[in-house]
Structure formats: structure tokens, C-alpha cells
Amino acid sequence: MEYENGYQQQQLQQSRYDCLLFDVDDTLYPFSSGLSTECTKNIKEYMVNKLNIEENKVLEMCVQLYKDYGTTMAGLRALGYDFDHDDYHSFVHGRLPYEYLKPDPVLRSLLNSLPIRKVIFSNANEAHVSEVLSRLGLEDCFDDVICFESLNPKTQTTDAPKSDDEPVGSLPTSPIVCKPSENAFQQAFKMANINPHTTLFFDDSIRNIQTAKLTGLGTVLVGSSQRKKGVDYALESIHNIREAVPELWELVNKSNNVQRSRKIAIETPVEA
Numbered sequence: 001m002e003y004e005n006g007y008q009q010q011q012l013q014q015s016r017y018d019c020l021l022f023d024v025d026d027t028l029y030p031f032s033s034g035l036s037t038e039c040t041k042n043i044k045e046y047m048v049n050k051l052n053i054e055e056n057k058v059l060e061m062c063v064q065l066y067k068d069y070g071t072t073m074a075g076l077r078a079l080g081y082d083f084d085h086d087d088y089h090s091f092v093h094g095r096l097p098y099e100y101l102k103p104d105p106v107l108r109s110l111l112n113s114l115p116i117r118k119v120i121f122s123n124a125n126e127a128h129v130s131e132v133l134s135r136l137g138l139e140d141c142f143d144d145v146i147c148f149e150s151l152n153p154k155t156q157t158t159d160a161p162k163s164d165d166e167p168v169g170s171l172p173t174s175p176i177v178c179k180p181s182e183n184a185f186q187q188a189f190k191m192a193n194i195n196p197h198t199t200l201f202f203d204d205s206i207r208n209i210q211t212a213k214l215t216g217l218g219t220v221l222v223g224s225s226q227r228k229k230g231v232d233y234a235l236e237s238i239h240n241i242r243e244a245v246p247e248l249w250e251l252v253n254k255s256n257n258v259q260r261s262r263k264i265a266i267e268t269p270v271e272a
């Protein structure tokens, strides 16, 4: 028996990946669901109604801050706008038409067929992540969740850095920790005990993927089949994991084979 356990362990060690790390929005469900479009509308409304930003500037700002900081929220804080994070999240995410998302039994069975640790890594708040996972019917498919609150605990200072302290020509830093900053990835690795060199990361943002690559993660760009720099695999839909990364299931087959041969080994003496 000891030999067989050792054998199985050896087989498991041959896989490159012992963890799968997933973004949520536009990764676990497609952009075409319309949820992200509604989210952008809410962000623009927040900027106009709560931060008194001129309506005709909002779209451009929204796009630029998302690009520069990973989330519009992080960008707004970097610019010195002060607001309560929970208030922002309940305005932007709390009012989303979550009924746009339907249970996804295909993804559920793909995830459940992989005996590999699965962790969520999202810039969104905990309530949003949990609502999305539950609407998709995936609430019990993940071992750990890293989200906004994990990286931005309330105890930390909420004072935005003064932008005039920054050197000319560089962007002011944001007090918010989020993807694609390398710091966000490193903190997530520590919190969820992740070795980036044996972890495969799924995200729809090319910027997140490119930082991920620098940290040593294997990378899967979701929502586009175009391979770009820093992208190990590119999938139009998360449903294509099995076709795109068959090596994840090779491990499963190997471990099933080990179990089968073990069963035979156990049964043989009974028959003798």
C-alpha cells in the first residue's frame, strides 16, 4: 500500500499546476451577459451624482482610470476623491440586475471534474462575488476567495495620497490595492498560500494577465482567442478549458488510473 501511495504522489507531482486562480467578472460569465455594461452605467452615475463630476467628462475618465489603475474606483481615489468604499460598492454592484446571470451547469461540472485547488481573485467586493457565484450555481466550487475586502481591510488608512507629492509626469498612486498591481498579486499569494509557479490564472483583462505573467503565474486570457504577449492560453469562453488546457485533465486520468490499478491490486488477493 505504501508503494502505491508513493506512486500516486509521484504522479501528482508531475503536473505543472496545483492551483487554479480565477477572476470573476467577464471571466466566469461572458461579457455578453450585459452585467458589466450595467456596472459601467452605475459607476458613471456614481461619479455624476455622488462625486459631482461633469457628465460629459465621465465616460472618458471612467475608461482612462480603469486602464491606469485596474478599477475606476482605485483611479478616483488616486485623484483624491474621497468616498466610503462600502457606499460605492452598494451603489455600483448592489443595484445590478443579477437575474441576467443564469446557472451554468457546464462550467460547474468542468470545475468539479478537476481535483485541483481553486481560488477566486477579484477586484470586486465580497457581496458581489458571492452573489455572482451563487447566481451561476458555483458557490461551492472554490476553496478560497480573495476580493476587495481581503486586500483593502478597513483598518488601513483611507487617506488618499496627496497628488502634489508625486513627481511630475507619473501617475498619483492609489490607496486601493487591486489587480493589475504586482503588489496585489503578491498579497493574494501570501493570503491564499499560492505558489505562482504551479498556479494557472484566468482573467479577461490583458493587463492583469501581463502582470500575472511577471509574477510567474501560468496565464489564460478569457473572452478572446487571440494570443498576445504574456498569454499562455487564450479562450473565447471559459467553457473551452478542457480543449485548451487538456493537461489539467491528464492529471485526473493518471490519478484515476492509479486508483483503478490499486483497486485491482486489492481485489486480486480476494480472488486468489
Ligand SMILES: [Mg+2]
Residues within 6 Å of the ligand: 023, 024, 025, 026, 027, 203, 204, 205
Ligand atoms: Mg474581469
